[in-house]
Amino acid sequence: MGALQQVVDGLSAGSIYAALALALVLVHRATGVVNFAQGEMGVLMAYVAWSLTSAGVPVLVAVLAAMALSFPLGVATERFLIRRFHGQDGLVIVVVTVGLLILLNGIVGAIWGYVSKPFPSLFPNEVIRLGGVAVTVEQIGNLVVLLAVVAGLQIIFLRTRFGLSLRAVADNRESSALSGLAVNRLLMAGWGMAAALGTLAACLIAPKIFLDPSMMNAVLVYSLAAAVLGGLDSPVGAVVAALVIGVAENIAGAYIDIIGTDLKIAVPLLLMVVVLLGRPQGIFGRREVVRV
Amino acid sequence: MASAPGIDDKTILLGGSFPLSGALSANGQAALGGIKAFIDATNEAGGVRMSDGVIRRIEFKYYDDGYDPARVVQNFRKLVDQDQVFAYVGAFGTATNAAVMPLATRQEIPQVLLGTGASVFSADQKKNPWTIGWQPTYEQEGESFGKYLVSLNRTLKVGFLGQNDDLGDAYRNGLTEAIKGSRVSIVADVTYERTDTSLDSQISTLAGSHADVLFSAVAIPRLESAVLARMAQLGWAPMTYLPIMSNSATHVIKASGAVSFPEMFSGEFAKVPDNPIWAGDKAVQSYLADMKKYSPEADATIANAVWAYSAGDALVRALEGMKDLSRQDLMTSIHALDYDDAPMLLPDLAVNGSDSASPPIHELQVEKFIDNRWELIEDSEKN
DSSP: OHHHHHHHHHHHHHHHHHHHHHHHHHHHHHHSOOOTTHHHHHHHHHHHHHHHHHTTOOHHHHHHHHHHHHHHHHHHHHHHTGGGGTTSOHHHHHHHHHHHHHHHHHHHHHHHOSSOBOOOOSSOOOEEEETTEEEEHHHHHHHHHHHHHHHHHHHHHHHSHHHHHHHHHHHOHHHHHHTTOOHHHHHHHHHHHHHHHHHHHHHHHHHHHOBOTTHHHHHHHHHHHHHHHHOTTOHHHHHHHHHHHHHHHHHHHHHOTTTTTTSTTHHHHHHHHHHHHHOTTOSSOOOOOOOO | OOOOTTBOSSEEEEEEEEOOSSTTHHHHHHHHHHHHHHHHHHHHTTOEEOTTSOEEEEEEEEEEOTTOHHHHHHHHHIIIIISOOSEEESOBOHHHHHHHHHHHHHHTOOEESOBOOOTHHHHOTTTOTTEEOOSOOHHHHHHHHHHHHHHTTSOEEEEEEEESSHHHHHHHHHHHHHHTTSSEEEEEEEEEOTTOSOOHHHHHHHHHTTOSEEEEEOOSHHHHHHHHHHHHHHTOOOEEEOOGGGOOIIIIIITTOOSOOOOEEEEESBOOTTOGGGTTOHHHHHHHHHHHHHOTTSOTTSHHHHHHHHHHHHHHHHHHTOSSOOHHHHHHHHHTOEESOOTTBOTTOOEEOOOTTSOSOOOOEEEEEETTEEEEHHHHHHO
């Protein structure tokens, strides 16, 4: 019973990491940037959703509204901030997004304060017991929402013209522009979608870990590990890797004495090192080929 | 009379540093508000009558440190070198005060009545003669619940959950010390990191140990809430201890949204202003009135405000008890503090600065959560 419970807990933690990992992958896939502020943008909009629910709006409507509002936020971030640094060293953009993370963190704290707030769940607070293992409706719900999002993203990326254009722009901005693609609009759309997804992630996580300006910081570490492990351009890879990380971390923490709960946090990083040594592009990632 | 920097015929200049921005700003604001409220009330009542017969007002200078040890060190230097404060009083936090302690020792500046439960500030007063804490240490808190468990005179298996650092170790050491040689034993010992998003795995492990008691030393209120929520989901309900930092009836217990709760215990040394059991208490009423009047920006229901307010009282008593207005004399006077009528302190507890290995308040009372509020255990057992 104990081991099975640890697996269930791991899947639940993994689905939290996966939600943000998906947003990271989306931005990277669309614009080739790793956005360290992705989680914090989601936190900002989750606070907006919280304000709406406090005003009496049903939680589902509040979350959808916050996601809709996130889209222009993501678009504006790309248009007015990230684009100014286009063509510069990748590290510059990393620093810009880290700066944005710190700025948004301060803004959220200044507006809503630093006392963590309970966030209503999208799902009923019920527990299903299967032979001694407790599974909550929320855990199942989060996993289902995630899988639906991954399926949706796969369809968009692989089966639509829009997805193809997004991939083309990420792959080679100049060639895409020369081929007549509306590169700027596509970039903005990619950021907008990622922002909406980041907000969804924050709203799914918040009932579990409470709304707090810094709630996504630790999640970001795991999500980055998952995104890198799964391959930065693969939504499926990110989700699988996130679930694997969640389960591996818990099982190792509970059953390998030398790791214990003290070193649990090292497990995903260790996994990352091992996998990247063998497959630098990640488990599901596509090898980057550059023509010379 | 030649006096130390910061004291003239009209005023005593004191300083402190608090996290007024960042994640701990609500607590920092509360701690500052508490000590300021007591000082302002004292000034308004005339001031502090000192041994040379002069009545002086206290001026309190403070800076924001954002809970960043590097900024605290700058603030301390500024207070001592530029502002020329007489002493550094009531500063908030463990990491921040730890950064200041070596400087205080070297420069011989009193660093006193600190808002932290870490034992390091009071444990070795030979080595750090210029530093002393205020409230009971985390060891003492762990010990007081350990003693309570032993007093039940039953065989009890305890599961321990603590932060993977000095704070967790302090609780564990206190608890272990108290139950040594008794029928109470620790059967599972699990840690978490400050950065953990979920403690579900830890709770599953602890539940699997079939412990009768969970000592849940989780110092982050929202994580403690999540622990209670998870226990309800698993249907695991051992006797559960919540530490003083995470025992808020509103922000931890109610916020967890759990549908059922185990039998919950905690420790306390001060009156909690929004606990209904103190509704008619005179000390609580005048505390709330002072906070409203002098520190309206601080949340008076945050425990740090209460602790700092009572530290303000200790400060005034220590200043009154000084003989020759030197910094050394302030330390002597604090060590001579001995009284049992501190404002906001629980009725059976006392302040005593004479123990050279312990902060001036070094006892707690165990309380139990009954009918949606904390009740001191002696009282509830009498009922």
